[in-house]
Amino acid sequence: MSVMQQNLSVLEPKSKRRKIDSEINSSSSSSSSSSSSSSNNCGHFFVRYGICCNCRSNVERHRGRAFDYLVDGLELSDVAVKVTKRVTTQITCFNDKKLHLVLDLDHTLLHTVMVSNLTKEETYLIGEADSREDLWMFNGGYSSEFLIKLRPYVHEFLKEANEMFSMYVYTMGDRDYANNVLKLIDPEKIYFGHRVITRNESPYIKTLDLVLADECGVVIVDDTPQVWPDHKRNLLEITKYNYFSDKTRRDVKYSKSYAEEKIDEGRNDGSLANILKVIKEVYEGFFSGGVEKELDIDSKDVRLLLHDARRPK
Ligand SMILES: [Mg+2]
Ligand SMILES: [Zn+2]
DSSP: OOHHHHHHHHHSOHHHHHHHHHHHHHHSOTTOOSTTOOGGGOOOOEEETTEETTTOOBOOTTSSEEOTTTSTTEEEOHHHHHHHHHHHHHHHHHHHOOEEEEEOOBTTTEEEEEGGGOOGGGTHHHHHTTTOTTEEEEEOSTTOEEEEEEOTTHHHHHHHHHHHEEEEEEOSSOHHHHHHHHHHHOTTOSSOTTOEEOTTTOSSOOOGGGSOSOGGGEEEEESOGGGOTTOGGGEEEOOOOOOSOOTTOSTTTTSOOHHHHTOOOOSTTSHHHHHHHHHHHHHHHHHTTOOSSSOOGGGOOHHHHHHHHHSOO
16 A cells, blocks of 8 residues: 555545546646656645655645645645546545535534623523523633533434535634534534634635545525635535624614523524525436436536525525
């Protein structure tokens, strides 16, 4: 097993690895391409800790794009990203009959508040955190405690979406926070695996460049469109979930919070249930016509289907 294969084995199943290898070889120049090629004509497609997985030469750091969230120290060249995206989508579509779904956390799947920012009328929740399935207390370090409230329907949503999509979490929160939340919504790592992108990898904006799937097959669900400057066509905007009033937020000051009113967003007719209907439609539209032979993804695009789905009926 070559070093490159060893590294990639963490990333992908064997069948996919072979395909990525062969596609990269055919898309690189005709003079290079075998695994024994010399460093002179190596494209340094997969680099780990600054060393090319193929030719073993030292490669300048940050020449490619970092994918530490998948494998520590991993960098992919532009060509490798492009080919891996393409192959991943082809194989996920064809083998698993799935597309890709990128999910935001805060105000999309849940609402988190610092305990010190609860209003007086909301403090009753502190005592309920232990006994409720949708409410959790966690210690964020620096002696700050947080309450996490899951959005109604989140478990059902993830379970059903998982049948149709390979899922990513993409949050502006940090790695520590994401891990804490994932312990609650995906303790067995069934839904997301290593596919969790945080502020640590992506501090300013969110981009599908970090998602290893072809953009023609990626649906994003997020409450904040501004963080996706380049991928609005892939985005389904979901209504912000605000459970707590959060004393530090000005925009919700004048109305009472769900927590204060002791009510909540609807379950079977709430935002997540509605979004599930839309992504199901997009999924069915994408796969209408069947997948008997290897899917021709050039003729399919979720962006066109999302455009239609957004149109009022
Ligand atoms: Mg959000
Ligand atoms: Zn190389």
